[in-house]
Amino acid sequence: MxxxxxxxxxxxxxxxxxxxxxxxxxxxxxxxxxxxxxxxxxxxxxxxxxxxxxxxxxxxxxxxxxxxxxxxxxxxxxxxxxxWSRVDEDSVALVRSLSDAGVPLGLLSNIPTELAARFEERHRRVLDLFPVLGLSCRIGHAKPEADAFHWCLERLGTSPEEVLFVDDNTANVAAARELGLHGHVFTSVPELRRVLKEGGLTAG
Incomplete structure (x- = not known):
C-alpha cells in the first residue's frame, strides 16, 4: 500500500x-x-x-x-x-501527518451539492489536504458504485492493490475490496494508525 x-x-x-x-x-x-x-x-x-x-x-x-x-x-x-458540518480534528491531524509525510491521498465522499458547498466554504483547510477530491455530487457517482472508485483510482494514477480505502460503512469497504483495493472499516484514529503502520504507511 x-x-x-x-x-x-x-x-x-x-x-x-x-x-x-x-x-x-x-x-x-x-x-x-x-x-x-x-x-x-x-x-x-x-x-x-x-x-x-x-x-x-x-x-x-x-x-x-x-x-x-x-x-x-x-x-x-x-x-x-x-x-453534517462538524469535522473530527483528531482525524484531520492524522490526514495532515500523512500529507506532510508525502503519502498520496484522496477523498471519496457521498455528499450532496449544498453540503459540498458548505464544506468548501467552512472547511477548505480540510479539503485542501486531498489532491484528489471525489465528491459524489460533482463526479456523478456515489459509493458503493464501482465507478466512484474508478474515478478516484484514475486520478490517483495508481492500481487498486496500492490503495487503502478507509470508510466507516462496511458495505462501502466491501465494494472497494471487490475492486481490489485494501479496505479498513474505521472505528478510531488509534486503530487506523495501527493499520497504517502495519501497511508501511508513515503517519507522524
Whole structure:
C-alpha cells in the first residue's frame, strides 16, 4: 500500500449531530422511524447530484405521504447541513501527518451539492489536504458504485492493490475490496494508525 483513500463522514468529519437529528424529526411532524426511512430512501440520488435540495425533500415528503411546505423544506435543508458540518480534528491531524509525510491521498465522499458547498466554504483547510477530491455530487457517482472508485483510482494514477480505502460503512469497504483495493472499516484514529503502520504507511 502506498496511497490512502478516505471517506468523509464518520471518518474525517463527524456523523450527524444527535441533537440536530432530533430537531429535524420534530420539525418534520412525523415519527422518527418513518422520517429516517423516508430520509435515506432517495439519499443516493441526492448524493449523486441527480436531485437538488428542494427536489430531495419533495421526494422525502412524498414517501411520508405528506408533502413539506416550502418553508419546511427551507428549514430542513438548513438543519440537514448543520447536522453534517462538524469535522473530527483528531482525524484531520492524522490526514495532515500523512500529507506532510508525502503519502498520496484522496477523498471519496457521498455528499450532496449544498453540503459540498458548505464544506468548501467552512472547511477548505480540510479539503485542501486531498489532491484528489471525489465528491459524489460533482463526479456523478456515489459509493458503493464501482465507478466512484474508478474515478478516484484514475486520478490517483495508481492500481487498486496500492490503495487503502478507509470508510466507516462496511458495505462501502466491501465494494472497494471487490475492486481490489485494501479496505479498513474505521472505528478510531488509534486503530487506523495501527493499520497504517502495519501497511508501511508513515503517519507522524
Amino acid at each position: 502506498r496511497t490512502v483513500l478516505f471517506d468523509m463522514f464518520g471518518v474525517v468529519a463527524m456523523d450527524q449531530s444527535p441533537s440536530v437529528r432530533e430537531t429535524m424529526v420534530d420539525h418534520s411532524g412525523h415519527a422518527s422511524s418513518d422520517f429516517w426511512s423516508a430520509y435515506w430512501a432517495p439519499r443516493q440520488d441526492y448524493d449523486r447530484g441527480d436531485l437538488d435540495g428542494p427536489a430531495y425533500w419533495r421526494a422525502v415528503g412524498e414517501r411520508l405521504g405528506s408533502p413539506f411546505t416550502p418553508e419546511q423544506v427551507e428549514r430542513l435543508i438548513a438543519l440537514d447541513l448543520e447536522s
